[in-house]
Amino acid sequence: MQPAVPLVARVVDLVKNYYLEEVVVRALRGITIDFAVGDFVALMGPSGSGKSTLLNLLGCLDRPSSGQYFLGDQDVSTMDDDELSDIRSRYIGFIFQSYNLLAQYTVVENIEVPLLYQGCRLDERTRERCLSLAEMVGLGDRLDHRPMQLSGGQQQRVAIARALVNDPHVILADEPTGNLDSRTSDEIMQLLTQLNRAGKTIIMVTHENDIAAWARRIVRMRDGHVESDVRNDRSTDRPAPAAHAAGLTASANSLWGGDPYRQPLGNDRP
Amino acid sequence: MIPYLCLLLGFGLLWLVVPLAFSDKGRRSFVLALRSLWLHKLRSFLSVLGIIIGTGAVIILMGFGEGSMQDALEDIKRQGATNIMIRSVKASDESSTARQQRIAVYGLTWADYERMQTIPTVVRMVPMRILPLKVHHLERSVKGRVVATTADYAVVNKVQLAAGRFLSDEDDRYMANVAVLGAHVADRLFPFENALGKTVRLDKYFYLVVGVLADRMATSAVGGSSQTAEDFNDDVYIPMQTCRGRFGEKVVSRQSGSWNAEQVELSQVTLTITDMESVRPAGDVVKDLLERYHGTKADWAITIPLDRLEAAEREKERFVGLLFWIGFISLFVGGIGIMNIMLATVTERTREIGIRRALGAKRRDITMQFLIEAVVQTSLGGMVGLLVGMGVVFAGPWVSEHIFDMHRPAVLNVASIFYSVGVALLVGVAFGLYPAWRASRLDPIEALRHE
Ligand SMILES: Nc1ncnc2c1ncn2[C@@H]1O[C@H](COP(=O)(O)OP(=O)(O)OP(=O)(O)O)[C@@H](O)[C@H]1O
Ligand SMILES: [Mg+2]
Numbered sequence: 001m002q003p004a005v006p007l008v009a010r011v012v013d014l015v016k017n018y019y020l021e022e023v024v025v026r027a028l029r030g031i032t033i034d035f036a037v038g039d040f041v042a043l044m045g046p047s048g049s050g051k052s053t054l055l056n057l058l059g060c061l062d063r064p065s066s067g068q069y070f071l072g073d074q075d076v077s078t079m080d081d082d083e084l085s086d087i088r089s090r091y092i093g094f095i096f097q098s099y100n101l102l103a104q105y106t107v108v109e110n111i112e113v114p115l116l117y118q119g120c121r122l123d124e125r126t127r128e129r130c131l132s133l134a135e136m137v138g139l140g141d142r143l144d145h146r147p148m149q150l151s152g153g154q155q156q157r158v159a160i161a162r163a164l165v166n167d168p169h170v171i172l173a174d175e176p177t178g179n180l181d182s183r184t185s186d187e188i189m190q191l192l193t194q195l196n197r198a199g200k201t202i203i204m205v206t207h208e209n210d211i212a213a214w215a216r217r218i219v220r221m222r223d224g225h226v227e228s229d230v231r232n233d234r235s236t237d238r239p240a241p242a243a244h245a246a247g248l249t250a251s252a253n254s255l256w257g258g259d260p261y262r263q264p265l266g267n268d269r270p
Numbered sequence: 271m272i273p274y275l276c277l278l279l280g281f282g283l284l285w286l287v288v289p290l291a292f293s294d295k296g297r298r299s300f301v302l303a304l305r306s307l308w309l310h311k312l313r314s315f316l317s318v319l320g321i322i323i324g325t326g327a328v329i330i331l332m333g334f335g336e337g338s339m340q341d342a343l344e345d346i347k348r349q350g351a352t353n354i355m356i357r358s359v360k361a362s363d364e365s366s367t368a369r370q371q372r373i374a375v376y377g378l379t380w381a382d383y384e385r386m387q388t389i390p391t392v393v394r395m396v397p398m399r400i401l402p403l404k405v406h407h408l409e410r411s412v413k414g415r416v417v418a419t420t421a422d423y424a425v426v427n428k429v430q431l432a433a434g435r436f437l438s439d440e441d442d443r444y445m446a447n448v449a450v451l452g453a454h455v456a457d458r459l460f461p462f463e464n465a466l467g468k469t470v471r472l473d474k475y476f477y478l479v480v481g482v483l484a485d486r487m488a489t490s491a492v493g494g495s496s497q498t499a500e501d502f503n504d505d506v507y508i509p510m511q512t513c514r515g516r517f518g519e520k521v522v523s524r525q526s527g528s529w530n531a532e533q534v535e536l537s538q539v540t541l542t543i544t545d546m547e548s549v550r551p552a553g554d555v556v557k558d559l560l561e562r563y564h565g566t567k568a569d570w571a572i573t574i575p576l577d578r579l580e581a582a583e584r585e586k587e588r589f590v591g592l593l594f595w596i597g598f599i600s601l602f603v604g605g606i607g608i609m610n611i612m613l614a615t616v617t618e619r620t621r622e623i624g625i626r627r628a629l630g631a632k633r634r635d636i637t638m639q640f641l642i643e644a645v646v647q648t649s650l651g652g653m654v655g656l657l658v659g660m661g662v663v664f665a666g667p668w669v670s671e672h673i674f675d676m677h678r679p680a681v682l683n684v685a686s687i688f689y690s691v692g693v694a695l696l697v698g699v700a701f702g703l704y705p706a707w708r709a710s711r712l713d714p715i716e717a718l719r720h721e
Contacts (some may be wrong), residue, residue, distance in 0.1 A: 021396020061628060061714045082632050100625045100718070104305055109298075117630035122294045162629070
């Protein structure tokens, strides 16, 4: 059965158990869910409902106890550690709550890291790509700064640029605005929205309704189950600063169009 | 063994370094290693101190071992490996009797000489008498050292002639009044003319100059005498029999206001032995003979250059043995230091490891990164040790010569450089492996959650 919209990720009956000394923590109890290409999904739910567990599984940082996970058309649930690392370096971009930049590296060097583990040679072109990404997130003048010298919002912008550098199929963000004030949060969400409009698939965990409202689809979880899954129509009419958005989308498209590093994952991508 | 070890290490390193140097990952890890080293200067220094000391010690020990070895070899080359030198020594208890008797009788005698002639492995024997005398020509005079000897002296000591000839057997037989001048004596007595065919006066007799020697290098002091280069070049050689006829066996000299007379038949006898294997047995026979006929009178000393060679070889062996243990201990101490610091680093950087894993680093990328860090530390430590060691090897001989007045030659041993730096690298790999492996085993999610 061919789905109407191409899927970037699809999990079937996904179960994740943590085996502690005497008890078994059933973090995910059989989740089946599809993520379409170009979607912007907010994962919500009370603490301990399994949002981060699901996101880590989607990010290939962990393997499920049972169930299947298709990224594109590859079954990721059976891959070994090295293959998963490879998948992470090529198809996935992470954005964390605590930014997680490498303190010893400058802004540009941080953005380059995923390319490094892809086995890319760092040359003029990759450098240029990193520079334009830094430019795009508004840090063109901070290239040689260390993370310690940047504000939280700026660090998260670097993290976003880093998540984009390998042109991932999906961006996974675990509470990307959790450490930021509301104004900075809005800036970051605007940036993510522009990226989504430019075609990026984003799956984001958040506790805040304000933040979730930016997404096109809101999935609520409870006790390892999907509780509700609704489309959020409000997101489309939210006004974006037009000039900025246009420029951003254009530059993002020019970056991704005809990119030599882009490697199609299956034939289900547009 | 050590050169092979070096070769092996070298290839191992090439195998490790070449692929890394050509990958950006490897280069990044290398740069990162240097950066974190710079960030924790003191900590890094302390953790590689064991390795600095170890490599330094290896370089220094090998340097001095090699130095004394080469020194000995050069001496032996000059003195001849198949030679045995026996010289007369004024025994200390003899000086008191000398004052009473006014004349000191000691040293080697012609009877000794004849007895030594019976040793079958002796090819050549050179008797010498040494008399400190002034050499005159017209109004000029030079304080020299008259050496009465035979034609064989030239062969045994490999003397080089600048002009004329050395003493011959005929000179000796006919007690000819001929002399051969050392380079300095000739220079000073005949500054603007050819010395050949001129005459020099020793004591009251005139001698015809038949030869002049080329400048001659000194050998280092042997057997309690204090010969230097000046001595050889101030020598005047006359035939042995001529000397016996003219001077007899007594030597009278004035020393600090009092007359001092000695009776020495032979100052030195040099024996040349057929081959190297026979040198030591012949030396034992000579010792036996002299001990029997001289009894408790310790008025002779024997020098066997070959002994020095063996002593030097033994010393070098001892150095190498010591070196092995020092290398071993420093390997352990240094290695434990490195392991300790690397384990701490891995714990400290758990979060970083999690981030890298999330961004696509494989386990072996993490292993490599921390291994490179360990190896960079130890090899930099090794290089610092190398510099310290080289400094000591170059400055040590000068310092001991000028400040402690001891002759301690040292030469930089090339093999020891490779050996010590190789060992330092090996320590980095060996002791960095476990922490690096631990780092790679961390669960990415746990690592990311680490504070
Ligand atoms: N490594 C682990 N070992 C044991 N139990 C775990 C582990 N990780 C998660 N859990 C458990 O799995 C459940 C889901 O955790 P998860 O981190 O996914 O929750 P969450 O929805 O992200 O919560 P929060 O909103 O607080 O981040 C929780 O009950 C948690 O205790
Ligand atoms: Mg969570």
